[in-house]
Amino acid sequence: MTLHAIRDCIHAKKVWDLCVPKRWRKHFFLTQDVKEWVRKNITIKGRLEDFEWRQWFPIICHNIWLAHNDRVFQGSLPSHQDTLVQSRACLAWSSLVLHVSNTVAMPCWEPPDEGKVKFNVDGSLDVTQNLRGCSGLARNHESMVLCGFLYRMPSGSILSTEIWSILWALKVAWDRGFRNLEIEGDCVVAVNVVIEGVGEEHPDLCVVQEAQMMLKQDWRVNLLV
Structure with a gap:
């Protein structure tokens, strides 16, 4: 080097x-x-x-x-x-894993099948500092980092951050040309909300609807938890 x-x-x-x-x-x-x-x-x-x-x-x-x-x-x-955004996402994701691994047993990351891309996503909320955001990291079957994102949100609940993380992963993956995708998070509720939809009074209605529209594009997407 x-x-x-x-x-x-x-x-x-x-x-x-x-x-x-x-x-x-x-x-x-x-x-x-x-x-x-x-x-x-x-x-x-x-x-x-x-x-x-x-x-x-x-x-x-x-x-x-x-x-x-x-x-x-x-x-x-x-x-x-893009290189800086990817670096920021790698740093945010690695810091989250290191923080969590000190308190709970972390499951091993499982790579996707060859030809697929796996996007691991997460939302977070710090009520003490009124900070919230979401991040994601995409890797292939060889565990190579392909891209990532880190998005700071001005407002919203912890569920909102999880839903946004799924939407951002869909947007970034589509723009990058990934057409066989797995999105893996840790919030079952967020995945169910994106799949099943929400009522008209739900504060995240627009985000959910946009994610559902993305899922209808010409590609293969599996949502995992």
Whole structure:
């Protein structure tokens, strides 16, 4: 792995320009030794959004490297915005798993069959800070991360966040061209609501109806819990 591929090429530099704080940029791009550059970034103290920089850094490097391989071997290259969004989703998902794994026994993740994509989704609500949102991560049968999303919601219940997570997974998967999809969450109620529908007075009626319209597209989608 070279600094050119993960820091200095056009795609990588655009990704870093989006997320490296301005006060760090001069020194961030000056170091020419890979080991020294990595050491500095995993020991530096600072935060980006809700996470420490040392958490962001290796995940962004990983996704830039995957994008580089896509360009070299498949002739395709995601946008720098997509690479950052995917990194943010990976970080949110891994942090959720690490937090939960300290309190409960986590089931093993089961990959989808070959030719399918599995989107693991989750909604969350922090009543103490009045924060809510949803996230998702798509992987193939080889456990390779394909894309992800992280969406912060201005309002809504915990059920709303779970329903939104399903809708966002459907939207992202369709736009990415995935046509054989599994969406796996942990909320049976949200899955049933999307499948069966809700009454006209339900606060999430529009979201549910949009998700149901997405399910009617020309593709295969299984909702799992």
